[in-house]
Amino acid sequence: MGNFSKTFSSSLGKKLIMSLTGLFICLFLVVHLIGNLQLFKDDSGQAFNSYAYFMTHFTPIKVISYINYAIILGHAIYALILTISNRKARPIGYAVYNGSANSPWNSRNMGILGTIILIFLIIHMKDFLWEYHNNTSLPYARYEASLADPQNVKVTPLAVTDKEYSHVDYVDPQSQTHITVAKDLYKLVRDSFKIWWYVALYVVSMVAIGFHLIHGFRSAFQTVGWDHKKLVPIIRFLGVWIFGIIIPAAFAAIPLYFFFCK
């Protein structure tokens, strides 16, 4: 084996992959959340639908998103490899085990939390990403907003007929209006989040991500060996408050907002 493959097949090498993939996904969460905050705009989805089109059609972004899928998959695969190896390291378990005496429960159940997240991701990607790309019966919407008064958007739903629409986004110089015709992912989101159990699924999954990251974020820094006394309090703060609480809460606010306010 070469030096490189030997490094990454060692226990510490595999842990390095876990931590770097985990931190990359954390970065993705931030970007994904910033994009999704456009769902809170009161514009019937003009901004969000344009954003969705851009994210799925701009080549550099497409490349990054495929890398992102591979990294999430890699994180899950290495989680499985490490979990199997950890099981083998203790073939006979304890009859009495008092884990809560020495460690927080989320740190001991990263695999279970991760599995909940994985199931969520599969459902989430099927229901929004796959549908967006492949469901030919998704409606379009036409938006017109005057440049003088961008808050005042006129929406025309374009029902699915035999006619094929295509994405347009431009400013008409004559009438000084911003005109967008876009696939109405916003409507799909709004309709989905009218179902109570679907909202519950999202909220529960965000709680799982929160607990995964309250341990995972700081754990990743410990794994790469970055634990300077001056740095650790900052990492712990970010891990608990930003990644463990604020980001999952902001994600969970989206389905709750549509369920209760739309």
Add this chain to the structure above:
Amino acid sequence: MSGHMNLTLKVWRQKSPQDKGGFVTYKADGISEDMSFLEMLDVVNEGLIKKGDDPIHFDHDCREGICGMCSLYINGRPHGPKRAVTTCQLHMRSFKDGETITIEPWRAAAFPVIKDLSTNRAAFERIQQAGGYVSVNTGGVPDANEIPIPKVIADEAFNSATCIQCGACVAACKNSSAMLFVSAKVSQLALLPQGQQERYRRVQAMVAQMDAEGFGNCTNTGACEAECPKEISLTNIARMNREYFTAKFFKEEEIH
């Protein structure tokens, strides 16, 4: 007058490494709360010997918390309910009269049971032999301050060096990871001038041996640090990882 207590023990009995083993219940009556846990087992064993039964096999040596021989997984925790003590330093006053105490051996594939509660911890020796030493002859005692070492570094190296190789970290860890032990042994030498020559070879060799012994992979739960009788800190694991990745990605020294 110190109180006496009556206890029920559920003890793991296993005749040999091949034997399947199982729990056997014993009564331990009239136990003084000033006894150590091992002395309590001595009392039980005397009773067993008098009856002509096989006494309970358990590891011990110094009985003052310095050798690391005593083990025992007591009521779900290595070395029992107290922090920063070995089983030989654990007093019976930490238990309540009438309590049932479950006693198991360290559980890890790398620590096979020899008999009853006694495990073979030679895997730790082999990790040490892989690199936990300084090869050059250190000669006679040098003059004080001939090799200057900053106080914080000396203190940290000393703290790492207090590890007694008991294996409680492995026993406590849900992954049976030996990283606290290995990182303490890597740190005590990596921090000091005398350890520099073999610094990057050492960490690679010891981690490779740790993996070969079949220990698990750390997930930073912190159980090891909480249960370590010498309070070896998790910082050591971060340091070992740093040393290892530096060695692998930036240094010439290699192991084969």
